[in-house]
Amino acid sequence: MRRAVALAARGLGSTSPNPVVGCVVLDRDGRTVGEGWHQRAGGPHAEVHALAEAGDDARGGTALVTLEPCNHTGRTGPCAQALIEAGVSRVVYAVADPSPVAAGGAATLRDAGVHAEGGLLADEAAAVNAAWLTSVRRQLPYVTWKFAATLDGRTAAADGTSRWITSSEARADVHRLRAGSDAVLVGSGTARSDDPHLAVRGVPGAVQPLRVVLDTEGTAVRAEARVLDDAAPTLVAVAEDAEAGALAAAVEDSGHQFLRLPRTAGGLDLDALLAALFAQDVRRVLLEGGAGLAGAFVAQGRVDEIVAYLAPALLGAGPAALADAGIGTIAQALRLSFGETEHLGPDLRLTARPAPDALAPEPSSTAAAPAVHPANEEF
Template identity: 70%
Template structure:
């Protein structure tokens, strides 16, 4: 199953709005016979790739799958039926499928006399498929907030300079995160200060993420902005009462979506709804402190990836601006899931601790 989890990760960034899934098939003697993963939406599922690789050796064997085999016919046939027809004797799947139309594969397998069991390495499989599971369970994309800061939590120096706080290795790792995401989101401050490109570089086979510019007043995306090139698709989100004449810089090189205002900027839930409608299931939030604070205040941060550089600045903007947290008792508590060295820097990954209402929208900002 651990091998299946690793296989599933190979599909990150290319399967939306479908899940990432890995499958390993052993023959009747317990020897590896075939493996596969879901490579792209509309293509064969992981079980089909693994069964094709196994061929007749699948009969009497065991299939390990990270997600309950699907039980419906969509762009491909039901995987539960494919496992039955291949003569598989036993299926172990990590996570139950929460989709109403596709769930029930385990019951179908058991009805056919196959020993189907759920739960093996469920936590690992859940973590690897967090974006899709979040989208199904909560009806919005999964959001990873990424930031780079000095050891004392500053994302820029007092004079505004920020390139480069972290190492080349850390910046390359951010491109991996982009390649695994469906959309990369920044705000007007980042657009004006950095003129970011936001495409995933160094990953030639990646499906480029949608570049999303949150430009409330429709004034931050300027003619010649790097996000208006043809390296990846671009969406500019503006307030529904923004002056349409200010959108001249877009010049047909990006789509525009009008969203309701919130207390500070645009409505985060409305933005996530718009992205979800476009098939986005995994969002990488690369915006500055203000936009990150708005997402946190809206209960829309599902994972934090912070790159901390061994440098001290002492002044300058902090990584997170006002997030609607008035006192320590209201702090968003996180559970650290990983801490690794990337080049000269430390990458810390954390998720909301059990019981934290990171998924439930709080007050609008």
């Protein structure tokens, strides 16, 4: 099963809106005869790849799968039925499928006389599939907030210079993080000051994520902005009442998407944004900047994971990584649990996650997500 979890991770960034899944097939004597992972949405599932490699050796054997085999016919057939037809006698899966559409594979297997059991290495399998599992249960994307800072938490010097706080190794890792995401998100401050490109570079075979810019007033993204090139798709969101005719024209000319969102006291309605992204099959969002936008996400309990790149340097002054997040006293501090720690050149990459009870609940409204329009449509 641990090998199946490692195989599943190979699909990160290329399977949305589907989960990442790995499968290992053993013959009657317990020897590995087939391996597979879900490689892309619409393509064969992990079990199908592994069974094809195993051939007749799968008959009477065991299949180990990181997610309960699906019981649904979509662009591909149900994996539970494929396992039955292959003649396996036992299926061990790590995590039950929470999707109401695809769940029920274990029951189908048992009804056909196949021994099926779940829970083996469930925590490890759930960790590699955290974004998909969370988004399915919540019906909103999983949000990872990434930032790079000095050891004293500064993202730039007092004069505004910030290139480069972290090393080339850390910056290369950011591109791998982007490649594993469905959307990369920044706010108007970052768009105005940095003119970021947000596309993945240096990751062979990467599927380019959707570039998303929240430009509340419609004044930060210019016609010549790098996010409006053809390197990756882009969505620009503005307030419903913003005077954004010039921006709409620029988005129209570049062939990208334009979205109007309800305005809130702090800017744009983040849940409405996330609902619109979920409706576009976005399951994992990488929040890259800046401090104000990160503060808004933290304040609303919409940050599921934090990836911090810390450089062994001190500045003492300059902008902090996080702006006002609605925390007024130490008792309100958002407490985190550290996950993985990794050295990247001279820098340190830290992963942390809030406790589940620190996150916002699922949206109570069942209203449809805001419509996303090409900018040349009337709306």
